[in-house]
Amino acid sequence: MNVILFLTMEKWIISLIIGYALGSIPFSYILVRLVEGFDLRTKGSGNLGTTNVLRTLGFGYAVLNYVLDMLKGAVSFLIIRAIFGTPMDLVAGLGAIFGHCFSPFVDFKGGKGVAVASGLLLASDARMFLVLVVVQFVMLFITRRMSAGSITSAACAPIIAWFFNGKTPIFYAILLAGAFVIFQHRANISRLLRGEEKPLF
Secondary structure (H helix, E strand, O other): OHHHHHHHHHHHHHHHHHHHHHHOOOHHHHHHHHHHOOOHHHOOOOOOOHHHHHHHHOHHHHHHHHHHHHHHHHHHHHHHHHHOOOOHHHHHHHHHHHHHHOEHHHOOEOOOOHHHHHHHHHHHOHHHHHHHHHHHHHHHHHHOOHHHHHHHHHHHHHHHHHHHHOOOHHHHHHHHHHHHHHHHOHHHHHHHHHOOOOOOO
């Protein structure tokens, strides 16, 4: 019994470490450094996420950054799925989201986890990803605030996960991911409530 418990804990630890390590690669910081030569944390909102890359470098680089950040969630998931299978692949995906938000390479700062969570969604169930992309962009075009789209899609994510998969490990992983993404947007929520959140366009 103790051996089984140890092996299970070992899988959890390895999955979290690999996910966290991949998630912590600060692509937005690297991209802006390479293109413009400055620290993204000193520009715009100071956040190391796609929206700040968009405001700083433009649409093309923002798309590139979003894809790179998505890959962190998807690759973490797929690597651990190949090694340990499910549900450890979901643990790695959650680790990647955490690593992205608290990267040791940029003083434990980072983005808000939306793109990495999107990568986890795409790798685990593309149906969820497609539905939530529609939700996010509909809300974005209604409100013109990216944060509103991200918060709404994060709130809807567990419902969509339950609809497609029932109360399986995917549902619980997406519930955690959605709650964490909303928590990361707490400052945006305050600004939205006060009517102070800047429009994207």
